Amino acid sequence: MKLIGLVLLFSIVTSYFFSLSSDIKLKSKHINEFYLFLKQLDVNLINYRYTTPTLIEKTGELPIFSDNTYIQLLKQEIIKSQNFNTAFVNTCKQNNLLDELNIYSIFAKLSNVIGVKDIEFQHKVLCICIEELKQKEDEYNSNLNEKINFYRKIGIIAGIFVVIILC
Numbered sequence: 001m002k003l004i005g006l007v008l009l010f011s012i013v014t015s016y017f018f019s020l021s022s023d024i025k026l027k028s029k030h031i032n033e034f035y036l037f038l039k040q041l042d043v044n045l046i047n048y049r050y051t052t053p054t055l056i057e058k059t060g061e062l063p064i065f066s067d068n069t070y071i072q073l074l075k076q077e078i079i080k081s082q083n084f085n086t087a088f089v090n091t092c093k094q095n096n097l098l099d100e101l102n103i104y105s106i107f108a109k110l111s112n113v114i115g116v117k118d119i120e121f122q123h124k125v126l127c128i129c130i131e132e133l134k135q136k137e138d139e140y141n142s143n144l145n146e147k148i149n150f151y152r153k154i155g156i157i158a159g160i161f162v163v164i165i166l167c
Contacts, residue, residue: 010159017155021148
């Protein structure tokens with residue numbers, strides 16, 4: 001009976017740390033998808049010259065974003081609040097992206113121009129934001145595998161440690 005309890009405890013501890021490594025992968029995926037979303041937003045802005053709500057709605061309807069709940073949440077928030085900045089902050093808070101990545105400053109720039117300034121200026125600011133987000137994404141992904149492996153190893157070591165202590 002004690003063996004079953006120790007195996008169960010080991011499983012719980014390692015599962016916790018493995019879930020942390022999964023969260024890291026998920027954040028990387030969200031950053032990448034948001035980067036692609038901004039790039040497509042820029043293309044739609046230049047090619048179709050939509051108004052802001054239509055621009056966001058049309059960009060979010062693309063097949064690449066259709067199954068992405070993060071982009072769909074962002075789209076809904078933008079349409080609901082009519083404010084890119086507020087929508088972005090709310091969506092990021094729900095997905096815990098702002099605290100770790102500190103990408104709020106990039107999108108604070110967008111909130112002042114999307115739907116307010118002329119299209120060429122919006123395009124320039126959007127290009128700057130896309131470049132900054134790409135840099136953040138590269139920084140985050142540069143040691144992504146190291147972080148994931150670290151959490152997995154710590155999970156296994158912590159599980160073994162707990163089992164040894166309780167034996």
